[in-house]
Amino acid sequence: MKYSGFKVIKEALTGHKGWKPVWRKPEPKPAYDIVIIGGGGHGLATAHYLAKKYKQKNIAVLEKGWIGGGNVGRNTTIVRSNYGLHGNEGFYELSMQLWERLEQDLNYNAMVSQRGVLNLIHSDPQRDAFVRRANTMIMNGADAVLLDAKGVREHSPLLNFDNGRFPITGGLLQPRGGTVRHDAVAWGYARSADSAGVDIIENCEATGFDIQAGTVMGVQTSRGPIKAGKVAVAVAGNSSRVMAMAGRRLPIESHVLQAFVSEGLKPLLPGVITFGAGHFYVSQSDKGGLVFGGDIDGYNSYAQRGNLPVVEDVCEGGMAIMPMIGKARMLRMWGGIMDMSMDGSPIIDRTDISGLYFNGGWCYGGFKATPASGLAFAHLLATDTPHDTATAFTLDRFERGLMIDEKGQGAQPNLH
Numbered sequence: 001m002k003y004s005g006f007k008v009i010k011e012a013l014t015g016h017k018g019w020k021p022v023w024r025k026p027e028p029k030p031a032y033d034i035v036i037i038g039g040g041g042h043g044l045a046t047a048h049y050l051a052k053k054y055k056q057k058n059i060a061v062l063e064k065g066w067i068g069g070g071n072v073g074r075n076t077t078i079v080r081s082n083y084g085l086h087g088n089e090g091f092y093e094l095s096m097q098l099w100e101r102l103e104q105d106l107n108y109n110a111m112v113s114q115r116g117v118l119n120l121i122h123s124d125p126q127r128d129a130f131v132r133r134a135n136t137m138i139m140n141g142a143d144a145v146l147l148d149a150k151g152v153r154e155h156s157p158l159l160n161f162d163n164g165r166f167p168i169t170g171g172l173l174q175p176r177g178g179t180v181r182h183d184a185v186a187w188g189y190a191r192s193a194d195s196a197g198v199d200i201i202e203n204c205e206a207t208g209f210d211i212q213a214g215t216v217m218g219v220q221t222s223r224g225p226i227k228a229g230k231v232a233v234a235v236a237g238n239s240s241r242v243m244a245m246a247g248r249r250l251p252i253e254s255h256v257l258q259a260f261v262s263e264g265l266k267p268l269l270p271g272v273i274t275f276g277a278g279h280f281y282v283s284q285s286d287k288g289g290l291v292f293g294g295d296i297d298g299y300n301s302y303a304q305r306g307n308l309p310v311v312e313d314v315c316e317g318g319m320a321i322m323p324m325i326g327k328a329r330m331l332r333m334w335g336g337i338m339d340m341s342m343d344g345s346p347i348i349d350r351t352d353i354s355g356l357y358f359n360g361g362w363c364y365g366g367f368k369a370t371p372a373s374g375l376a377f378a379h380l381l382a383t384d385t386p387h388d389t390a391t392a393f394t395l396d397r398f399e400r401g402l403m404i405d406e407k408g409q410g411a412q413p414n415l416h
């Protein structure tokens with residue numbers, strides 16, 4: 001079904017009886033050319049690009065729960081391409097460009113809103129670091145604007161400029177950054193992949209791999225065995241668990257990250273704002289709620305729920321830059337499982353098992369990567385060569401000392 005303004009008006013006038021389900025509910029077939037494990041943003045985007053761009057056929061996406069139930073529907077919706085290392089920045093800028101034409105590409109309203117992302121500066125060394133980052137961004141085709149304190153005040157007058165514990169001395173603004181309605185991204189990619197013939201199979205958990213003589217032949221699932229020419233793993237926070245079923249250990253730890261939404265308020269923030277002297281970021285949804293988050297919980301977990309010390313830490317960060325947030329009531333909070341890699345950068349690569357491919361290590365920034373990750377993973381699956389923008393995202397870079405250590409924090413997941 002094609003969506004259009006005309007269709008919306010017609011349905012509104014005829015009682016909304018003509019809408020059709022957005023994707024089918026197929027039974028799993030005994031065999032596919034490509035099986036993607038994980039129906040999150042990355043798995044679905046991979047299926048979309050495989051079918052639409054690389055013209056691959058006979059593809060299934062296996063999702064153990066429901067579409068949109070993982071991190072793709074749990075994140076704080078921020079998209080940006082403001083990375084400091086060339087290994088990352090070109091890839092994230094490609095993702096930004098794909099976001100910019102996503103709705104036309106999918107014929108789906110994903111509420112792409114380029115309202116800007118502002119990183120606050122509180123010290124001179126931080127300004128130097130942001131100037132360097134801005135240069136990398138511009139060299140990779142992204143946009144970056146350095147603001148002084150007056151510029152930040154004009155951009156976001158309701159921040160605390162007068163008696164902050166960490167005075168705001170400037171900011172790095174990416175005007176093209178912003179937010180995208182997270183679950184609409186999952187639904188849009190699912191709809192597009194389905195329309196191209198991809199079987200999206202929900203409530204189907206991969207429970208093991210069929211590996212013979214170093215080659216993957218298929219997967220065992222909660223709905224029976226499925227043969228596959230290639231198997232692509234894109235399970236985000238469950239990466240270590242799923243790859244352990246293939247006998248492989250990853251340079252990844254799983255941690256919980258929480259998100260929070262306040263009651264609806266009048267327009268208060270022009271875009272996304274991040275605190276530079278602590279871990280806090282905030283934007284305002286179209287419904288008026290402040291959507292915010294901060295650091296990961298400090299222990300490994302596969303539970304999609306968080307703990308109270310981080311709630312306190314996040315709220316302190318909020319109070320430091322906008323004390324009026326203390327008067328807003330918190331409406332909702334939830335957690336998701338993050339696949340934190342040991343250098344803070346992702347992995348899109350083949351594995352040493354022939355036919356088994358891996359996509360993961362997205363840390364708490366994988367939503368913004370969704371389109372480029374899907375495109376690059378589809379490219380790898382279809383051509384067996386890495387996409388130009390993803391050549392640095394190798395699995396063996398930790399053994400070879402080729403880390404993409406964006407923040408120079410090394411193997412400290414809580415600092416990425």
Ligand SMILES: Cc1cc2nc3c(=O)[nH]c(=O)nc-3n(C[C@H](O)[C@H](O)[C@H](O)COP(=O)(O)OP(=O)(O)OC[C@H]3O[C@@H](n4cnc5c(N)ncnc54)[C@H](O)[C@@H]3O)c2cc1C
Pocket residue numbers: 037038039040041042043062063064065066068069070071072073074075076077078079204205206207234235236237238242257258259293334335336337338362363364365366367368369
């Ligand atoms: C609170 C929070 C805030 C965040 N904020 C941002 C942000 O503002 N910006 C940003 O860029 N990123 C953000 N992220 C990170 C981002 O959401 C993730 O990096 C990204 O969504 C991960 O990729 P995905 O969408 O494919 O993951 P998921 O949606 O988690 O998809 C993985 C899927 O695999 C399925 N699965 C797992 N095991 C199996 C199995 N054995 N068989 C079948 N299926 C399986 C899961 O059920 C899941 O649906 C945030 C994350 C959280 C939790």
